[in-house]
Amino acid sequence: MAASVNNTAAAPWSVALVGNPNCGKTALFNLLTGARQKVANYAGVTVERKVGTTRLASGRSVSVIDLPGAYSLSPVTPDEQVTLDVLEGRREGEAVPDAIVAVVDATNLRMNLRLVLELRELGRPMLVALNMADVARAEGLSIDVDALAAELGCPVVETVAVRHDGHVALLASLEGQLGRAIAAAPTSPRPGRRSAAELQQDVRRILGRVAPDAPVRARFQHRIDGVVMHPVWGLVLLAAVLFLMFQAVFSWANLPMDAIKAVMAGAGAWTGEHMAEGPLKSLVVDGVIAGVGSVIVFLPQILILFFFILLLEDSGYLPRAAFLLDGLMGKVGLSGRAFIPLLSSFACAIPGIMATRTITSWRDRLATIMVAPLMTCSARLPVYALLIGAFVPDRAVGPFNLRGITLFVLYVAGVVSAMAIAWVLKRVWMKSRYQPLMLELPPYRVPNLRNLGLGLWERAMIFMRRVGGIIFALMVLLWFLSSFPAPPEGATGPAIQYSVAGMMGRALEHVFAPLGFNWQISIALVPGLAAREVAVGALGTVYAMSGGDEVADALTPVIAAGWPLATAFALLAWYVFAPQCISTLAVVRRETNSWRYPLLMAGYLFALAYVAAFATYRITLWLGG
Numbered sequence: 001m002a003a004s005v006n007n008t009a010a011a012p013w014s015v016a017l018v019g020n021p022n023c024g025k026t027a028l029f030n031l032l033t034g035a036r037q038k039v040a041n042y043a044g045v046t047v048e049r050k051v052g053t054t055r056l057a058s059g060r061s062v063s064v065i066d067l068p069g070a071y072s073l074s075p076v077t078p079d080e081q082v083t084l085d086v087l088e089g090r091r092e093g094e095a096v097p098d099a100i101v102a103v104v105d106a107t108n109l110r111m112n113l114r115l116v117l118e119l120r121e122l123g124r125p126m127l128v129a130l131n132m133a134d135v136a137r138a139e140g141l142s143i144d145v146d147a148l149a150a151e152l153g154c155p156v157v158e159t160v161a162v163r164h165d166g167h168v169a170l171l172a173s174l175e176g177q178l179g180r181a182i183a184a185a186p187t188s189p190r191p192g193r194r195s196a197a198e199l200q201q202d203v204r205r206i207l208g209r210v211a212p213d214a215p216v217r218a219r220f221q222h223r224i225d226g227v228v229m230h231p232v233w234g235l236v237l238l239a240a241v242l243f244l245m246f247q248a249v250f251s252w253a254n255l256p257m258d259a260i261k262a263v264m265a266g267a268g269a270w271t272g273e274h275m276a277e278g279p280l281k282s283l284v285v286d287g288v289i290a291g292v293g294s295v296i297v298f299l300p301q302i303l304i305l306f307f308f309i310l311l312l313e314d315s316g317y318l319p320r321a322a323f324l325l326d327g328l329m330g331k332v333g334l335s336g337r338a339f340i341p342l343l344s345s346f347a348c349a350i351p352g353i354m355a356t357r358t359i360t361s362w363r364d365r366l367a368t369i370m371v372a373p374l375m376t377c378s379a380r381l382p383v384y385a386l387l388i389g390a391f392v393p394d395r396a397v398g399p400f401n402l403r404g405i406t407l408f409v410l411y412v413a414g415v416v417s418a419m420a421i422a423w424v425l426k427r428v429w430m431k432s433r434y435q436p437l438m439l440e441l442p443p444y445r446v447p448n449l450r451n452l453g454l455g456l457w458e459r460a461m462i463f464m465r466r467v468g469g470i471i472f473a474l475m476v477l478l479w480f481l482s483s484f485p486a487p488p489e490g491a492t493g494p495a496i497q498y499s500v501a502g503m504m505g506r507a508l509e510h511v512f513a514p515l516g517f518n519w520q521i522s523i524a525l526v527p528g529l530a531a532r533e534v535a536v537g538a539l540g541t542v543y544a545m546s547g548g549d550e551v552a553d554a555l556t557p558v559i560a561a562g563w564p565l566a567t568a569f570a571l572l573a574w575y576v577f578a579p580q581c582i583s584t585l586a587v588v589r590r591e592t593n594s595w596r597y598p599l600l601m602a603g604y605l606f607a608l609a610y611v612a613a614f615a616t617y618r619i620t621l622w623l624g625g
């Protein structure tokens, strides 16, 4: 008992998880620490270090560091640099980790062991986690764990990071052998690094001893790839997958959306009846229920979109799509590596921009960062969905739904403009030579249902936190700005017209009138700077304040009746470019370490949005819309 008390009080050990990309470090990290970091079946998911805590049976706490994957200790990309910096204690305020857990993919020792040998030369206490032990066993791969431990001179344990008890052996070894190694004085690093060829030779020798009959990958996978990566069928398949995704966003969401609308309408009606007239009632009904409610309605559509994205991420399909599109990306001057960061930007440009850390060339990376905000992030989905719901008829076109097609076209418009901008950037400013894509193809995996569920839950939580946090706060602020000052004696129009927001809207209307935007839209664009969904909430509030009793579910008919088609289309075009997202600009500033690029980005996106909305407005009017 006394020992356990001592251990609890002892300083925590810090242990870094290091390994090749996609070997399961983050899955293991989540299992050990209860964290929910992103796990997906492609290389380069983690690009920043994350820390969590686990507790050993003795009560001692261990701080576990999850790191970006690395192929070697000679970094070629910014994310690999993060790993090396942490290992060498070069991050500000951080010491060198007490020990290394070298995570390896047991089914791919030939590739993974080289890094382990390099890590061993650092001379720090080390433990090897032979992860994916389940897959190795299923593939009939037998690895002599004891022989491997003897060869490497450190403990080796099998782990299965996707099974709830897959880390038990690792914890036991942390407690025992590795703990003793940490307690002993660390050995000094071996002088002089060995060359890649020498390391590879060593790997071959070790493999000959511990896994002499390592088979090549199953033939089945090659046959799937014959179709998936076929230059023609592969592209057809990719287009079909994406198309289906946008169809589903509209056709599957109706039922849950109606349910949420009914709840919001009920809440609005109930509050309307039970609260005394006055500012507080207006705040709750017009500010909170109408504003927040009109955003919350879009939760089902966001979850459907993420359901598809998560499926694609976990199946192993993404890097294959990257190869398929490498030629196309090369033509506009982007690296094939830009594909995954750009695809992540469909969720949000911020992780997308972070993911560009996997791109080797700085110019390629910068070009990718500059176009990432053109990918339609999920915060724009509510704006699109609101306008499409109001202006595009719910009609079948062959087997497809017209609304789904419109949404698909809007996403395509984003992608096409990103490619066009990249082409221009790379031609005039950031010239660099085409670098052929080198990316590991992960094995196909059946997506893990539990992970999928957790991923969706996580997404729902992120969205609800935004709704309850920034969106709620902005709605309340907007309500104040729309309510005060009160209208003068004998005023005839709705009160909001005399308020601060009303005046701001009128002033901004001069700027936006050429695009067909009325003063309500002009107001809504301002809080949309902080979070794009807020534009929808703001319209909800502004219309509720100026019209009367409309609540969340009534916004669609109100704008459908009130706006000309040309205005709606112009606003859609505006949001294809939508320059306003302050947090994206902040991340660009951090990743590029300069104000120049975020300012440039905001400037060019604003100009594009303005021109596109103007052109759309004029052309639609001209066509009689």
Ligand SMILES: Nc1nc2c(ncn2[C@@H]2O[C@H](COP(=O)(O)OP(=O)(O)OP(=O)(O)O)[C@@H](O)[C@H]2O)c(=O)[nH]1
Residues within 6 Å of the ligand: 019, 020, 021, 022, 023, 024, 025, 026, 027, 028, 038, 039, 040, 041, 042, 043, 044, 045, 046, 047, 067, 068, 069, 070, 131, 132, 133, 134, 135, 159, 160, 161, 162, 163, 314, 445, 448
């Ligand atoms: N069957 C099986 N799958 C695993 C195991 N560990 C991880 N995976 C899967 O392997 C894939 C990669 O896992 P991650 O934890 O994201 O890998 P990572 O090493 O953090 O990858 P990077 O962050 O890109 O370096 C995911 O699809 C996991 O679900 C395991 O032990 N068994």
Ligand SMILES: [Mg+2]
Residues within 6 Å of the ligand: 025, 026, 027, 038, 045, 046, 067, 068, 069
């Ligand atoms: Mg990871």
